[in-house]
């Protein structure tokens with residue numbers, strides 16, 4: 669059996685370790701789903717999804733919005749966190765209570781009982797959208813983990829090493845999966861292969877991912 673087969677046949681109810689600080693909680697978000705979908709609509713109504721431009725001048729194929737005190741932003745001048753959405757010129761929408769509970773229950777299961785995220789990036793992938801290998805290093809404190817939640821269509825996640833040139837392993841992420849990345853895995857290169865495959869029963873032809881961070 670290949671590692672991919674092992675991942676796809678694993679028990680749904682026990683955490684799977686990807687590295688010393690990386691834990692996959694299969695289907696952990698499913699009990700929250702009835703609260704999450706309306707909460708995403710409410711966020712989107714305040715701060716719509718938009719395709720940001722990278723410092724290199726490329727428009728991202730992933731559309732993004734934020735909730736929480738701080739929101740991630742990219743333009744020709746660089747990557748950073750802002751308190752104000754530059755499009756609406758208002759604060760980013762509040763982090764919904766259901767989002768916070770989901771992030772904190774997941775972080776606790778992974779060994780981070782005091783996780784207090786102040787930022788949540790919401791990514792929307794349509795068929796063909798991808799995220800090339802990158803590190804998340806715009807946050808002030810790398811001792812806090814990142815919690816990621818996948819909804820909708822399945823995607824192939826790439827997790828590399830601490831150098832861009834390190835060979836990346838692959839993992840399928842499905843609707844409801846939550847991954848906690850901390851400790852020595854916090855700065856690993858990672859990305860998402862171009863989205864393809866069957867539409868999701870509930871969300872249709874899209875994948876939504878949110879990542880909770882302690883940014884400030």
Ligand code: MD3
Pocket residue numbers: 789791799804814816847849853854855856857858859860877879
């Ligand atoms: C590993 N998002 O928003 S989530 C991102 O599915 C991002 O939309 C991807 O990478 C997505 O920055 C991947 C999984 C993830 C998120 C953050 C990490 C894995 C990580 C930070 C460090 C190591």
Ligand code: FE
Pocket residue numbers: 802803804858
């Ligand atoms: Fe990332």
